Amino acid sequence: xxxxxxxxxxxxxxxxxxxxxxxxxxxxxxxxxxxxxxxxxxxxxxxxxxxxxxxxxxxxxxxxxxxxxxxxxxxxxxxxxxxxxxxxxxxxxxxxxxxxxxxxxxxxxx
Numbered sequence: 001x002x003x004x005x006x007x008x009x010x011x012x013x014x015x016x017x018x019x020x021x022x023x024x025x026x027x028x029x030x031x032x033x034x035x036x037x038x039x040x041x042x043x044x045x046x047x048x049x050x051x052x053x054x055x056x057x058x059x060x061x062x063x064x065x066x067x068x069x070x071x072x073x074x075x076x077x078x079x080x081x082x083x084x085x086x087x088x089x090x091x092x093x094x095x096x097x098x099x100x101x102x103x104x105x106x107x108x109x110x
Contacts, residue, residue, distance in 0.1 A: 018063035023079035
């Protein structure tokens with residue numbers, strides 16, 4: 001974030017931050033299944049129009065990151081690496097707390 005703030009002369013600058021590659025929904029599912037250590041999982045796609053999941057869904061997504069790359073920023077991970085890292089971190093939170101994403105919940109009042 002600081003690269004964008006330091007590298008811009010504009011009052012407001014918008015940058016896409018992402019990877020240089022694409023990944024399919026099926027590959028994301030496969031990676032998450034592997035990271036969770038699950039076996040015999042069947043993935044079922046329920047399609048919408050033209051292969052989209054729902055009306056308005058983006059079929060293929062790849063951000064143009066050339067603007068922030070022009071400031072010297074480079075992604076450290078590709079899509080697969082980022083998905084694996086996110087899955088491992090979420091699973092680590094689950095292991096530590098017993099619940100996935102527990103840190104986002106409000107404390108219960110007594």
